Amino acid sequence: MVSCYSTDKSNEEVHRKPNVVLILVDDLGWADVGFMGNPVYETPNLDKLSNESLVFNNAYAPAANCAPSRACIITGKQTPSHGIFTVGSSERGNVNDRKLIPVPNTTTLDSSFITIAEALKQKEYVSASVGKWHLGEDPQSQGFDYNIAGSHEGHPKSYFSPYKNEHLEDGEKGEYLTDRLTNEAIHFMESQKEHPFFLYLPYYTVHTPLQGKADIVEKYRKKINGDSRFNATYGAMVESMDSNVGRLLSTIETLGLSDNTIVIFTSDNGGLASVSSQFPLRGGKGSYYEGGIRVPLLIKWPEKIKTFRKVETPVSGLDIFPTLLDIVNDTTSHKTDGVSLLPILEGKKSTPERALVWHFPIYLQSVNPLKEEARDSLFRTRPGSVIRKGKWKLHEYFEEGDLELYDLEKDLREQKNVYTDHPEIAEALYRELQQWRRDHNAPMPKKKNPYYAAK
Template sequence: MQIAVFSRKHILRCAVALLIAAATLTAKAQQKQYHRPNIILIVADDLGWKDLAFMGSRFYETPNLDKLAKQSLIFTNGYAAAANCAPSRACMLTGLNTPRHGIYTVGTSERGNAKTRKIIPTPNKNVLDRRFTTLPAVLKQAGYLTAIIGKWHLSNDPLLYGFDINKGGTHQGHPPSYFSPYKIPALEDGKPGEYLTDRLTNEAISFLEENRNKAFFLYLPYYAVHSPLQAPDGLVKKYGQKQKAPGQANAVYAAMIENMDMNAGRLLNKLQELKLDSNTLVIFTSDNGGIRATSHQTPLRAGKGSYYEGGIRVPLAFHWPGRIKPAVTSEPVTNMDFFPTLLDLLAINKDTLQLDGQSMLPVLNGGTMATRPLYWHYPVYLQAYDKKEDQAQDPLFRTRPGSSMRLGNWKLHQYFEDNAFELYNLERDPGEQQNLAASEPQMLAKLKAMLQQWQRDVNAPVPQQPNPQYP
């Protein structure tokens, strides 16, 4: 047997060749991996549909988000899948409607005075079951670094649901204070007086700097502008001296909005500085409508906690320079659509997933989606926030047990206590003032049949048991 003898020079030459080959393969692998965009999902808390200047506010100043809007696809009919925090977030991150996961509200479903509740509502779940597949878990499996910086509200620990990094996410629905010490277990307190929205943005900027060479999903759900209403003194003073607008005059709330806008601008500027903006999809939205006693959403009716338009319609912008053409669309979409949209955008197979949302990719590419019904289900009670301001069905509750749906320009409400229906044409009546249930019997019958079939299809609970405490 002949044994080959290699010189040291030959071995060195081979080693160098192998290193070059390995580097080339690594570069190609990285190129293949990084052609997918980074994703930043910014979710404001309780920010109303009309609480930004580009959405029509004449009081709040949001120059950074206005600039983003000019470079984005704006949805004027963007919806949250629920009218308050936890259920909306559960729907968004699972792509599933409320009957699937059972989170219908925050806390108990028996809200309000027991003697004014006609039926026993469906029990509410306060923790997202870990059997549900979440968006961050799918993105993590696809090679993305996943981070949440801000409000979680679906369990004690978001790291169990697909996130690699958590800064500030707990079961808390709002901060005890917007000024440090925050008393948020998952976020170390800063210097006394540090403002929470500033701090979360600092954390987000650090994340970008540290992971600029990785594919990442950054979920940035600000606690702002949820109560308690607290803001830096300088901004509060500014709005205290500014001329008020009808229904929008709260100086502290306005200051919170402008501070959030400033921080969104800081984050977007950092993307440009790091040369990440051209390969980053930024989505901006709110988890539900704003509290009407704090800020009116006229012409929309009501606000947070209600399934009239003011409680579920929200600002929504998709921004990806060079890939998504700036435009304004009236296409009705919901935050449940984010999950399938991102999977389609990234060419990730979603065939094995159960998703109630539909891909918005045709709209992002400049087209339209087929007309489809949107459904909301809330077999729970939510007490009034302000009887004079809420604009709810009655002064006692923002929500009584029921379902709602939208098909085209038509909106249907069903109330389970007495099986009453309300029908509105949103094109002619965006404020949902003229109930057409009696004058449009054919449309009422069509939508009722669709809604009841959907309730059966998703096994939606329809409570009917009388409440013995009701007189």
């Protein structure tokens, strides 16, 4: 358990600064929770939270899988800045199926990048990372005061104790990891209730290995009754996550911190399509179709958000960092690639229309081609870039220079490529995408793979 942190700041000064709780669930899909319409997985606590929050219907992860998305969220910087484009090697899949040599991948966030924890530390916040870090060996090297269970590991060895996690002492045999991380998070909040704190709670769940509590798994087996769109163990993991979010929110209430605490709930990327269908979205984790990058996002802040609202403005996980900077009145020169959502939180105005861009000069192999709905059966992701602006979304694939244009208002499932129907829109988006790559010095895979075997 974490220990107390002391400060000489007066209560009056401290309580002008809101506490920040950022809950980041691993691989939780846009379609996997009740408040987004899931008919099977039970999330009563999140559903209640959604009725007290801003619900962002068009929220996006900065990348389609774990490490790059987390690096973007925690730094507010796009993938070309930190060079983390995927997990592990960028040369995923069979070498004979890759036409290009992908851009080399970085696996550790360089210490030169300013993180949310480091920025808030300058405002006298104490911070803890409780759960999956995945960007290096220890988040304490990136400004966090406490690290519980975080390392370079991308998933747990087991969701049941013994955990075999060097940064988490084992609990009683059979203790469930999601429960334990919540216990640790609650203890941290209790010990810091007199001071402004930043709790980063990146749960390992609902990432594989799929392991749920037996009684809840059995409940979902009966409920699903063989429906291949859903998974009983996954449903049990979602429900346990929801129960623990409920415990966390209840503690915030009990400590009298609700009005002065910002709670942000989101996911690092889309759901794993091979496990849980993201319908009506196409694809899932690892894909840059909507199912791989669209995520649930809730923000609760009673001091500013007085009534429940749904927000249709497209936003990104990149926006979390600049929003928090704006909230704590940070006037330093921390430059991010997102925008502050504070005007939206305050109900003043929407943000101006802008383009959201993803750059992925790498390969990511397929797991279940039928459920992933990719362009081909070999890869969820082939090297390319994507831009969304307004209702239009343009995909560019570098191997052949292919372009796909979708009208998301009419075709959320990205089934009909309307490039030939709207060439002027496609060309305008393509020019903007090219300019974005120049502005961000985005690396491009230009060398042909000598081992490629043309089919």
